[in-house]
Amino acid sequence: MSDIESHDPFAVARSGSRPRWRPASRSAQAGRSAHAGRRALGLDGTPRGWMAVVVCDGQLDDAFVVPLASQAIARVRPAAVAVDMPVGLVDEAGRDADTAARRxxxxxxxxxxxxxxxxxxxxxxxxxxxxxxEASALARAVTGTGVSQPAWRLVPKIAEIDQLAAGWGNGLRECHPELAFRQLTGGDRLPRKRSWDGVMRRRALLA
Structure with missing residues (x-):
């Protein structure tokens, strides 16, 4: 059995370094089994796969990068998964969830x-x-609206999560980081996430 070495998520994002593989220790595996029922897993797509963050009893427990979302789930064996990727696809021009989130x-x-x-x-x-x-042409034929370039680039990850969601039911939920931060601020809008102030404010909310 293999595992993936944990990384500081900010360092990974800055360096773009590849995750390094190493065997999981028996104690680490035992600890995960003992806490499996209380662990929640958050996933967000990166150019090299998925950034995974594990929370146990409300505290940060682990953070690492994996090529596939299923590898993170197998490692953590969480009680619940939240992923920053569309879950619940439709053949319509937009989803109710997206409309509500924008509002x-x-x-x-x-x-x-x-x-x-x-x-x-x-x-x-x-x-x-x-x-x-081709994707835009098919989307227009089905919904009357094309596919944006950013959405097209995410198709492999959307397909990956769609396949996982089929076996997880309500245990795997779609989330939106900015919506979560808006909730943490009590409804106040934060500065742009790529600005220095925006980064510091978001880090403070997560501290």
Whole structure:
């Protein structure tokens, strides 16, 4: 059995370094088994796979990078998973969840993107859609609206999570970081997340 070495998430994001593989210790495996029922896993896509953050009893327990989301789930064996990726795809022009999120994120609604319809994800899985142009053409035929470039780049990860969600039911939930931060501030809008003030404010909220 293999595991992935933990990293400081900010260092990983800055360096873009590859995660290093090492065997999991017996004590680490035993600890995970003992706390499995109280552990929650958060996942967010990165260019090298998935950033995973583990919370146990309300405290940060671990943070690491894995190529596949399923590897993080196998390592942590969490009671619940929250992922910053669309869950629950439809063949319509937009989802109710996205509309509600934009309404709650007044002033920052653009942080919520519209995912491709399920038809595009299924066609990509079958190899019938291999380019942004093909994806947009299919989406327009199904919903009347094309697929944005950012959404197209996320198709592999959306498909990966869609497959995982089928076996997890309500245990795997979609989340939105900016919506979570808006909740933590009591509804106040934060500075842009890529600004120094924005980074510091968000880190303070998570401290």
């Amino acid at each position: 709650l994120l007044a002033g920052a609604a653009s942080t919520v993107f519209t995912p491709p319809p399920r038809a595009v994800i299924e066609a990509w899985r079958q190899g019938e859609v291999t380019s942004h142009g």
